[in-house]
Amino acid sequence: MSIPESTHCSSIHCDRVTVAFGDQVAVSDVSLDVERGEILSLIGPSGCGKTTLLRSIAGLNSVTSGEVRITPAAIANEGQIGFVFQSPALLPWATTLQNVMLPLQLIGYGSGRTRREKALASLASVQLDHAADLRPDELSGGMQMRASIARALVTEPKVLLLDEPFAALDDMLRNDLGRLLLSLWQRQRFTAVMVTHNISESILLSTRIAVMRAGALESVLPNPVAWPRSPAQMRTQAFAEFLGVVSDHLRGRSEEQPERSVMSDGGGS
Numbered sequence: 001m002s003i004p005e006s007t008h009c010s011s012i013h014c015d016r017v018t019v020a021f022g023d024q025v026a027v028s029d030v031s032l033d034v035e036r037g038e039i040l041s042l043i044g045p046s047g048c049g050k051t052t053l054l055r056s057i058a059g060l061n062s063v064t065s066g067e068v069r070i071t072p073a074a075i076a077n078e079g080q081i082g083f084v085f086q087s088p089a090l091l092p093w094a095t096t097l098q099n100v101m102l103p104l105q106l107i108g109y110g111s112g113r114t115r116r117e118k119a120l121a122s123l124a125s126v127q128l129d130h131a132a133d134l135r136p137d138e139l140s141g142g143m144q145m146r147a148s149i150a151r152a153l154v155t156e157p158k159v160l161l162l163d164e165p166f167a168a169l170d171d172m173l174r175n176d177l178g179r180l181l182l183s184l185w186q187r188q189r190f191t192a193v194m195v196t197h198n199i200s201e202s203i204l205l206s207t208r209i210a211v212m213r214a215g216a217l218e219s220v221l222p223n224p225v226a227w228p229r230s231p232a233q234m235r236t237q238a239f240a241e242f243l244g245v246v247s248d249h250l251r252g253r254s255e256e257q258p259e260r261s262v263m264s265d266g267g268g269s
C-alpha cells in the first residue's frame with residue numbers, strides 16, 4: 001500500500017482559527033494546512049480543543065475569528081464532507097441499509113434503486129453487505145462502527161473527518177477497523193482528519209500528527225514510519241522512537257522541530 005495520488009481530493013486550510021464559547025476559548029489562533037490525500041491525526045489532552053477544531057472544519061461550529069477553507073470550495077456545498085462520530089449514531093428504527101442510504105436521500109442522489117445499489121456497495125466495502133437488513137441493535141459494536149463508516153463514505157466524500165471513531169472498541173477491533181480505514185483511503189483517495197487519544201493509532205494511520213495543547217497547535221509532526229503500515233510495525237525501533245517524540249510533544253517537552261513535506265517524508269511506498 002502506498003500513499004494515494006492526490007489528484008481527486010481536497011485540501012483543508014485553517015487560517016488563524018479561534019473558537020470561543022462565551023469566555024471559554026476552545027481553539028486559539030490555529031493555522032493548519034491538511035494536504036490533498038493525507039490522513040492527519042489530531043491528538044492532545046482531553047479538553048484541548050480537538051473536537052471543536054474538527055467540527056469547525058466540518059462547518060458544524062462557527063469560528064469566532066480566522067477562517068477554514070476547503071479547496072475546491074464547491075466541496076463544502078456539495079455534501080462532499082463525511083463525518084464519523086465516536087458513537088455510530090445509527091437510527092435505531094431503520095435497517096443498516098436504510099441508515100447508509102440516508103445521506104444519499106439527503107443530497108437527492110439518483111433514484112431509490114440507484115441509492116440502494118450505492119448503499120449496498122458501500123456496505124460491501126466494509127464487509128457488511130450481509131447485515132443490510134439488520135437493525136442497529138442486532139449489530140455488534142464493531143459492525144455498528146463499520147456501518148457508520150459506510151454511511152460516511154456512501155456519498156464518496158472528498159474529505160472524511162473522524163472524531164475518535166474507534167475509541168469505544170477493544171484493541172483487536174481497533175486494529176481491524178484501522179486497517180479497513182487505510183484500505184478505504186487507499187481506494188477512495190479522500191483527505192482525512194482524525195481525532196484520537198491513542199498515540200499508536202495516530203502513528204499507524206496517519207501521514208502527519210498535529211499535537212494540540214490548551215486550544216493551541218503545539219506542533220505538526222511528519223510521520224517517518226514506512227508504508228505500508230501494519231500493526232507489526234508497532235514493534236519496530238522507528239515506531240518506538242517516533243512514539244517517544246510524539247509523547248514528548250504531548251507533554252510539551254519537545255525541542256522545536258522544523259516541519260517537512262509530508263509526501264517526501266511521511267510517504268513512500
Ligand SMILES: Nc1ncnc2c1ncn2[C@@H]1O[C@H](COP(=O)(O)OP(=O)(O)OP(=O)(O)O)[C@@H](O)[C@H]1O
Nearest residue numbers: 021024025026044045046047048049050051052053
Ligand atoms: N458547545 C460548547 N459550549 C461550551 N463549551 C464547549 C462547547 N464545546 C466544547 N466546549 C469546551 O471547549 C473546550 C474544548 O473542547 P473539545 O471537545 O474541543 O476538546 P477535546 O480536545 O476534543 O476533548 P476530548 O478529548 O475530551 O474529547 C472544553 O473546555 C469544552 O468544555
